[in-house]
Amino acid sequence: MGTCYYPEQWDFKLWRQDLKRMKACGITTVRIAEFAWNKIEPRENEFNFDFFDCFLDIAEEEQIKVIFGTPTATPPAWLTKAYPEALNCRKDGVKFCHGMRRHYNYNSPKYQELSARIVERAASHYGKRACIIGWQIDNEINCEIDEFYSESDNLAFREFLKEKYEDIDCLNQAWGTVFWNQTYNQWDEINLPGITIQNTSNPHQLLDYIRFVSESAIGFCKMQSDIIRKYKKPEDFITTNGMFGNLDNHKMMDTCYDVYTYDSYPNFAYGIGRDALHSEDLNDRKWSFNLSQVRSICPHFGIMEQQSGAGGWNTFAGPAPKPGQMLLWAMQSIAHGADYISFFRWRTATAGTEIYWHGILDYDNRDNRRLTEVAETGRRMKNISEAVGSDFEAQVALLRDYDNSWDSQIDLWHGEILHKSELEIFKASQLTHTPMDIVYLLNDTETQELRQYQVLFYPHPEIVTPEAAEVLKEYVKDGGCLILGCRAGQKQKDGQCVMEPMPGLLSALTGTSVKEYTYVGPADEEVQFEWDGKKLSAGIFNDILEQVSSESVVLGSYTGNYYAGSPAFIKNTYGKGTVLHFGGTFTEETVREILQFTGIREPYKNYMILPDGCELCVRKKDSCLYFFVLNYGRVSQEIELKKTLYDMETKENLTGTVVIEPYGVAVYRTSLE
């Protein structure tokens, strides 16, 4: 267990006392230095290591371990004054000013040089310190802003495109520039997507722009991790805290880090303001969706920042965690695969933009209930420490890929259907207690990795590449069950539509073809489809399907709109496996039925029966299963244990009805032998 500590923000006299108090409640690790450039290089090329040497001496004396951050998320004022080209810009070219953070751009050669230098100096000086166990690069890559419009970015974008296309005619082809007379003759005619009428640019250019931003971020982090690797102790890890947009987090992980960490702030579900996230009815439980994505980047991850107080900033305000919620949220992270929890932050800042982003302690520095809850979390974590390194268990996965996620940011139809369907699939898996993974289809994903799932939901892959189609074919041929929704296979990698019936490259697999399609507008009647005597919603977009294979069977047909009676849901047999092609968008109810139909709903019902309000996660190690039951509600919930299970908290064997307290967590173990 750890916490985030800012020695530079506190009187030196507090340091030792703080570390002692941390230890007393079970905190053994601190992350430091990620914003403290000036403490190492207060003026250009003037280095002084005393400040952190002094802190690290005390940490070593107090036996506290340290994760050391590189400070590149906050370039100093002397730097941006001397080299304004290091600053990121708005789309209209106006430079961001000093005063916030992440105001730099990844592509400025000067910023790269100065960043490389501070990282080199810090890593070479501190790299062998005994208390250091790991390095965090920058802070929250692409948080707050994930768009870049400086002159350096513009130049780097052209280089990125030259390397990708080599021939400008290939770029014109991929971007479809013949449309609206956008053809380019020279590379220097091309710019970053700028301010345009209705603020919309060429969609294929936008897709490449996002890829460019991602590559720029990864390059910047790789530059840092290469340097740290030269100086760190072999056993120390390199990480960053994520996970943000316009970024291939998987590639960043594989290229730069040894382990991935995530910052978990479930309280966003309850806040108000510009940054409040609307989690619909799952509220803080929806963080399990994010944690499942993190797990796909790194199956055994850490939480670098686990919320420990009220949230508050100039754009967001949230309540204090209720008694029990901090522990619940920490356990939510652990249940999903975290093996390290570090609370953000030790003490609430008394100055600056984040005076309302509360840490464990308040400004008054007295012991409080949140500190007691941290100690309680530490005690509970010790009780389950044997589960460290266990694997999350899931028979079903939601399949995603970066091309489609990014395309859905640009294409309104795609965005709406994908967002809705993914949320409904997640909700159904949560509420039926069917643990689900999120898996990314990457360039190097092999069928073998997918075969561990009996069922894959790939709701709306508009972009389908020949490589992806091949992996999916193999998966189904080997016996997997693939579930697709509307609009699958409509586009190719550059985002252009294919001149073939949908689902394009997937049609051999689905045994279907899309005859016609329509968005179901707000003024349209709600369309349903009938399946096995049940009428279910066909969602907000409908593909009218046709069978093209003798192996296919129509399972359900539309009951409304001008296509009533046409196939809405077709099952195809392919090799040893099955494809279910649904013409609509998914609702929780439809997904519940599909989970039942495919025989994977509620796989642990022989062990326990849970109410909707509790989440079930299962981790497995050797021959042991660990069941995490999490109650997100304000009221207690009853669960029914169908087998005798070992309660890791009370150390008793239990069976029958058990009460889970409000915001309570229980961890049970069973042996499969």
Ligand code: GAL
């Ligand atoms: C994270 C960030 C921290 C702090 C925290 C609370 O996004 O890494 O530095 O800002 O949120 O807002």
